[in-house]
Amino acid sequence: MLKDWINKGRLKSPWIVHFDCGSCNGCDIEVLACLTPLYDVERFGIINIGDPKHADVLLVTGTVNHRNKHVLKNIYDQMPSPKAVIAMGACGLTGGVFREAYNVVGGVDKVIPVDVYVRGCPPKPEAIIDGVVHALGKVKAALEAAG
Amino acid sequence: MGKLLLATIAVILAPVVGGLIAGLDRKLTAWLQSRVGPPILQPFYDVFKLLGKSPMLINPWQILTVWVYLVSSMLTVFLFFMGSDLLLMFFVLTIGAVFFVMGALSTQSPYAQVGAQRELVTMLTYEPLIILVFVSIAMVTGSFKVSEVFTYGKPLLYQLPLMFVVLGYALTIKLRKSPFDISACHHAHQEVVRGVLTEYSGPQLAMIEIAHWYDVVFVLGLVGLFWASSFWGCAVLLAVTYFAELVIDNVTARMTYKWMLKTVWGWGLALSVLNLLWLYAG
Numbered sequence: 001m002l003k004d005w006i007n008k009g010r011l012k013s014p015w016i017v018h019f020d021c022g023s024c025n026g027c028d029i030e031v032l033a034c035l036t037p038l039y040d041v042e043r044f045g046i047i048n049i050g051d052p053k054h055a056d057v058l059l060v061t062g063t064v065n066h067r068n069k070h071v072l073k074n075i076y077d078q079m080p081s082p083k084a085v086i087a088m089g090a091c092g093l094t095g096g097v098f099r100e101a102y103n104v105v106g107g108v109d110k111v112i113p114v115d116v117y118v119r120g121c122p123p124k125p126e127a128i129i130d131g132v133v134h135a136l137g138k139v140k141a142a143l144e145a146a147g
Numbered sequence: 148m149g150k151l152l153l154a155t156i157a158v159i160l161a162p163v164v165g166g167l168i169a170g171l172d173r174k175l176t177a178w179l180q181s182r183v184g185p186p187i188l189q190p191f192y193d194v195f196k197l198l199g200k201s202p203m204l205i206n207p208w209q210i211l212t213v214w215v216y217l218v219s220s221m222l223t224v225f226l227f228f229m230g231s232d233l234l235l236m237f238f239v240l241t242i243g244a245v246f247f248v249m250g251a252l253s254t255q256s257p258y259a260q261v262g263a264q265r266e267l268v269t270m271l272t273y274e275p276l277i278i279l280v281f282v283s284i285a286m287v288t289g290s291f292k293v294s295e296v297f298t299y300g301k302p303l304l305y306q307l308p309l310m311f312v313v314l315g316y317a318l319t320i321k322l323r324k325s326p327f328d329i330s331a332c333h334h335a336h337q338e339v340v341r342g343v344l345t346e347y348s349g350p351q352l353a354m355i356e357i358a359h360w361y362d363v364v365f366v367l368g369l370v371g372l373f374w375a376s377s378f379w380g381c382a383v384l385l386a387v388t389y390f391a392e393l394v395i396d397n398v399t400a401r402m403t404y405k406w407m408l409k410t411v412w413g414w415g416l417a418l419s420v421l422n423l424l425w426l427y428a429g
């Protein structure tokens with residue numbers, strides 16, 4: 001019974017920590033747009049929380065470079081499991097227009113495992129919400145597989 | 148025996164009521180901001196999710212402090228419904244709050260340290276006021292016992308209207324509503340990252356949330372004392388007070404702790420003295 005409730009909670013309250021790996025701010029503005037009354041992601045229990053220790057989903061925007069990859073890894077490690085990672089925007093996926101710069105590592109998945117990729121430069125708020133829904137779908141599948 | 152049963156039932160039901168209040172709170176806040184807002188049951192989803200997360204402790208102290216906080220919050224609700232002594236409840240409440248702060252102080256994180264210091268200042272702000280409220284209740288009813296207040300017959304609000312405002316200040320602080328949410332603010336993430344709560348995570352955070360629900364029930368119980376003579380009077384008073392808190396939460400921005408200390412002590416003490424003088428004169 002308790003397990004059912006816990007699983008239900010996992011699907012209904014994804015708290016997000018948003019980490020900006022040196023993005024151009026385009027993606028970040030779209031993330032913030034999701035919090036405005038127009039999209040109001042709190043409807044789905046999604047909260048943008050500042051503390052990785054409270055978060056369930058890590059939303060990464062921007063290009064990972066040699067300096068901030070340690071920070072990214074650190075934030076990921078500080079999140080208690082179960083957790084999910086969403087990479088956002090062309091930069092988060094592959095490095096985007098910056099991928100050939102000498103200091104750039106590439107996509108987020110070069111450093112930490114990524115569950116969902118959200119395309120776009122920048123992605124629309126709808127796409128971001130969709131990304132979270134996909135991440136939850138994966139969580140749900142994992143829960144069902146675990147029984 | 149009847150009292151014991153009532154108090155036990157209250158302790159079991161309090162988290163349910165507290166969670167529902169928290170859900171309504173978020174819904175109404177969303178409504179005031181012309182949003183849809185989360186479902187009413189959202190706080191329960193959050194807490195159950197947190198219970199299911201893997202523990203990530205900084206040190207064993209955190210377990211102890213969280214348990215003491217939870218148990219003391221439960222005990223205040225229990226004592227309240229037992230009709231026990233208000234001062235005793237105050238001490239138990241304080242023990243819980245102090246342990247909560249100690250848990251935050253036991254970690255190295257600067258955010259938690261800053262949050263803990265702020266939490267101590269908030270405690271310093273509301274505790275004298277709550278004591279004054281209890282003293283004035285005792286002056287009117289002749290006893291510190293909750294059961295005496297219930298048999299008093301008349302609503303305390305008639306004789307202690309200003310004390311009620313003072314309790315309102317304490318309530319705003321205890322409910323962590325703006326402008327007094329300086330130690331563990333949900334919204335100012337970038338500043339202290341939830342302050343005292345920074346280093347608590349997973350099951351511990353869930354327990355803190357549940358303890359907070361107990362606190363909410365207890366503090367609303369104190370508000371209810373001001374119209375203990377009739378059920379509907381009490382219900383209306385609680386609803387109006389809580390809604391006022393919500394509106395205040397939504398129309399005020401956060402303030403610094405110095406402003407809080409000055410304002411709350413200034414107004415709280417002035418109103419208390421006025422009300423007590425009036426009691427003497429009348």
Ligand code: SF4
Binds near residue numbers: 022092123
């Ligand atoms: S994907 Fe586009 S909008 Fe997003 S950070 Fe990169 S360049 Fe900026």
